[in-house]
Amino acid sequence: MKAEDSLSFSDCIPAEKGFFHFFGTRQNPASLINKVQVGQVTPVPPDYPYVISLKQIHGRDVVVFDEPIDVDSSMTYEGDALVTTQPNVLLVVRTADCVPVLVADIERQVIGAVHAGWRGAVAGIVLETLAVLTQRHGAKKEHLRVVIGPSIGSCCFEVDDPVIRPIKERFSFWPDVLKPTSSTHAKVNLKGLVFHQLLQAGISSSAIRQSDDCTQCDANRYFSYRREGRVNGTMLSGIMMKF
Numbered sequence: 362m363k364a365e366d367s368l369s370f371s372d373c374i375p376a377e378k379g380f381f382h383f384f385g386t387r388q389n390p391a392s393l394i395n396k397v398q399v400g401q402v403t404p405v406p407p408d409y410p411y412v413i414s415l416k417q418i419h420g421r422d423v424v425v426f427d428e429p430i431d432v433d434s435s436m437t438y439e440g441d442a443l444v445t446t447q448p449n450v451l452l453v454v455r456t457a458d459c460v461p462v463l464v465a466d467i468e469r470q471v472i473g474a475v476h477a478g479w480r481g482a483v484a485g486i487v488l489e490t491l492a493v494l495t496q497r498h499g500a501k502k503e504h505l506r507v508v509i510g511p512s513i514g515s516c517c518f519e520v521d522d523p524v525i526r527p528i529k530e531r532f533s534f535w536p537d538v539l540k541p542t543s544s545t546h547a548k549v550n551l552k553g554l555v556f557h558q559l560l561q562a563g564i565s566s567s568a569i570r571q572s573d574d575c576t577q578c579d580a581n582r583y584f585s586y587r588r589e590g591r592v593n594g595t596m597l598s599g600i601m602m603k604f
């Protein structure tokens with residue numbers, strides 16, 4: 362994979378411990394583009410023995426793969442987060458302004474990938490994923506590492522009451538992520554909304570890294586639903602354990 366195809370934070374999720382992750386760009390990882398099938402388990406050897414991608418529905422459902430992978434093309438997997446305990450399985454999320462979040466317990470064999478738009482972030486998809494990792498798979502909060510990828514930035518994400526109200530209602534930290542621009546509108550820091558929820562859940566800020574990139578501002582590097590006014594393309598982000 363060429364450097365310009367993607368970015369990663371290997372200082373946070375360590376490659377030397379067998380964890381591989383990336384946040385794709387418009388170029389995506391070239392080895393994956395056109396191979397990921399939405400809602401399916403797809404064999405893409407040799408780089409990725411299995412690739413799993415969800416039919417994303419802006420909700421809070423976490424889909425778990427905790428047994429050896431079975432490719433069943435009659436199945437369609439729906440949800441906005443993936444968790445696996447299985448090695449050599451690439452968990453993929455697709456975004457074009459929403460926030461891709463990748464997480465690993467670096468002392469245990471369990472990882473997750475989350476697609477968090479504002480609806481999912483407000484609904485709690487990231488915390489739901491942490492709950493699955495810790496309660497169902499024994500991940501320890503102090504061993505979790507979280508990387509937050511490129512998304513629309515607060516520079517570009519101006520919203521009105523239907524978005525502002527639930528954020529104010531649900532999150533005491535809302536003044537940190539919501540900056541009023543008029544009596545009816547505000548700019549939202551979507552990555553901040555994820556970051557502050559992680560802090561509230563007990564993840565240390567030193568265990569979290571985030572991209573500063575705004576998908577709407579950087580047209581050369583990223584697709585943006587808001588800038589382009591339609592789904593012109595999506596970035597792929599993924600995480601896998603190679604043991």
Ligand SMILES: [Zn+2]
Pocket residue numbers: 513514515516517575576577578
């Ligand atoms: Zn921007």
